[in-house]
Amino acid sequence: MTDASAPDSDDQFDFEHTPETDQSFENALAKARDGVRLTVADGIELMTAGTESPEIDPVRKEQVLEAADRRRAEVVGDDVTFVANVNNNVTTACNTGCLFCNFKNTAHQFESDHDEEHTGFTKTPEESRSVVEDALEAGVYEVTSVSGLHPAFVLNEDHREILEAHDDPYAEVDYKPPEAYDKDPGTYVEQMRAMSVGGAHLHSMTPEEAYHARRGTDWSYEKVYRELKAAGLSSAPGTAAEILVPEVRDVICPGKIGTDEWVEGMEGAVAAGLDVTATIMYGHVENEAHRVMHLKVIRDLQDRTGGITEFVPLSFVHRNTPLYDRGLVTEGASDDEDELMIAVSRLFLDNVDNVQSSWVKFGNAKSLKLLNCGANDFMGTILSEEITKRAGGGFGEYRSFDDYVEMVSAIGRTPVERSTDYRKRRRLDPDDAPHGPTLGPRADGTPMLDGHPEETNSPARADD
Numbered sequence: 001m002t003d004a005s006a007p008d009s010d011d012q013f014d015f016e017h018t019p020e021t022d023q024s025f026e027n028a029l030a031k032a033r034d035g036v037r038l039t040v041a042d043g044i045e046l047m048t049a050g051t052e053s054p055e056i057d058p059v060r061k062e063q064v065l066e067a068a069d070r071r072r073a074e075v076v077g078d079d080v081t082f083v084a085n086v087n088n089n090v091t092t093a094c095n096t097g098c099l100f101c102n103f104k105n106t107a108h109q110f111e112s113d114h115d116e117e118h119t120g121f122t123k124t125p126e127e128s129r130s131v132v133e134d135a136l137e138a139g140v141y142e143v144t145s146v147s148g149l150h151p152a153f154v155l156n157e158d159h160r161e162i163l164e165a166h167d168d169p170y171a172e173v174d175y176k177p178p179e180a181y182d183k184d185p186g187t188y189v190e191q192m193r194a195m196s197v198g199g200a201h202l203h204s205m206t207p208e209e210a211y212h213a214r215r216g217t218d219w220s221y222e223k224v225y226r227e228l229k230a231a232g233l234s235s236a237p238g239t240a241a242e243i244l245v246p247e248v249r250d251v252i253c254p255g256k257i258g259t260d261e262w263v264e265g266m267e268g269a270v271a272a273g274l275d276v277t278a279t280i281m282y283g284h285v286e287n288e289a290h291r292v293m294h295l296k297v298i299r300d301l302q303d304r305t306g307g308i309t310e311f312v313p314l315s316f317v318h319r320n321t322p323l324y325d326r327g328l329v330t331e332g333a334s335d336d337e338d339e340l341m342i343a344v345s346r347l348f349l350d351n352v353d354n355v356q357s358s359w360v361k362f363g364n365a366k367s368l369k370l371l372n373c374g375a376n377d378f379m380g381t382i383l384s385e386e387i388t389k390r391a392g393g394g395f396g397e398y399r400s401f402d403d404y405v406e407m408v409s410a411i412g413r414t415p416v417e418r419s420t421d422y423r424k425r426r427r428l429d430p431d432d433a434p435h436g437p438t439l440g441p442r443a444d445g446t447p448m449l450d451g452h453p454e455e456t457n458s459p460a461r462a463d464d
Helices: 009-015 025-034 040-047 057-078 125-137 157-163 169-173 189-193 207-212 221-230 246-252 259-271 288-305 335-348 359-370 401-411
Strands: 080-081 085-087 140-144 201-204 233-236 275-282 308-315 375-380 414-418 426-427
Touching: 025 040, 025 189, 040 201, 040 275, 040 335, 057 140, 080 401, 080 426, 085 125, 125 140, 125 189, 140 189, 157 169, 157 221, 189 201, 207 221, 207 259, 207 426, 221 233, 221 259, 259 288, 275 288, 275 335, 288 308, 288 335, 308 335, 308 359, 335 359, 359 375, 359 401, 401 414
Parallel strands: 080 375, 080 414, 085 140, 140 201, 201 233, 233 275, 275 308
Antiparallel strands: 414 426
């Protein structure tokens, strides 16, 4: 039975929800081992490893990890999947002000009359198309794009007309015309068309971005996502979720859409015929109860829609973020917390087959360990990564197929190239090196790059 003293974050923020339950760890573990659907109280017991102190009991933790690894083997077998992808983030301009983020730049810095330098970027649709074309030539077949909420960014020209009709568009609906900025991002529809070129699978438009693409209107999320799908969008990422508990969002991202709005956006994407993913960003001000409550929101959403292809736990990278600069956090999640987050995700989300281990967040050694804690997917080649890097992450931006085969084989698992939707798969034989992607429209098994993108002339980098 968990009845630990509330963590420092609870004391500091006076959270209503704390990791205290009337359940016992033993009962929760027995349910997990038997495949019985877990309650939030069960999940809290497993997430805290049933301890009554801030320290996690190592024996109980290993029991949870073992149960999760066994469940993983039952659900998806021993395959470890990965995808050939490139990140192409369109803009860092954003006024949302999330305290966990160092990716964005305040939008006024991008205005034409702003004379101070900044490190941000905005790409035109033509520039995005060029990035994708170069990536396709390297064998990539998935384009992942998550961007800031640039005030000039609109769904289409009809949307622009609606926003411009407001008396004070900037104050009322966060809109300024493209002429106010040094570079025009175009419309979301134009960017979708540009990034879906050549048969690429475009994975883009979080619920937060979809909200931006419908601001100032009464359009439904389904309408927005249907228009984006017609322009080339293939699936939608369930990022912008962070922690789907209002009292946590009020601290870390008060300017962002709320839990209900995020869920509505995901439901709209699935209703429009798109696969979606789901995420959690943990290890900051929240506690274990919040993490499990978040999992419950995801599980309920999957019960209703069936559209979630994978769950992605994202460990908070704290170093260059406002939360750290303001003294609201001093560190991210511990190794024990990362392992239990993966494991409880596997055990609690009994309706989501795939759980991802992020080498960008965890590094090689820990991300491999997490594949034995319930995870079965190992992200993608990335080619370029901006969000974690700007927050202070130091684990790189590129992973070759040969890297994947070597790492996955070293832990006795089977390396498998997959499509974004997991419907196409190809097992890779370690003896057939060198390895490269084959599932893309221009992929023929040739290795994507000889080295890290920074050491080549490849233009397939999001910050070019």
